[in-house]
Amino acid sequence: MLKTLKLKKAVIAIVLGVAALIVAKLMEAYRVSGHQFVLAMSGVLLILGSLIFLYPIIFAKKADRDGKHVELKPVAKDPVESVEAEGIAS
Numbered sequence: 509m510l511k512t513l514k515l516k517k518a519v520i521a522i523v524l525g526v527a528a529l530i531v532a533k534l535m536e537a538y539r540v541s542g543h544q545f546v547l548a549m550s551g552v553l554l555i556l557g558s559l560i561f562l563y564p565i566i567f568a569k570k571a572d573r574d575g576k577h578v579e580l581k582p583v584a585k586d587p588v589e590s591v592e593a594e595g596i597a598s
Contacts, residue, residue, distance in 0.1 A: 514564065521557030525550050 528550035
């Protein structure tokens with residue numbers, strides 16, 4: 509699924525964000541200055557990763573199995589009625 513949606517960059521951003529969070533918490537525990545900057549970078553990476561995860565979902569285009577784009581316009585003027593008529597006739 510990661511290959512088909514091209515989410516490799518998002519996974520890398522999330523992993524780096526979690527790693528930076530762990531480093532920031534360790535820096536805070538040992539009272540090292542600059543832990544707030546690392547914590548902020550962790551937050552930015554986590555937000556960036558989540559936005560990259562959402563990008564293909566929001567801007568997705570319908571494609572069939574061969575990778576060709578599918579026409580999304582209905583064939584009939586009112587497809588609900590044609591489906592109901594087929595169901596009654598069966």
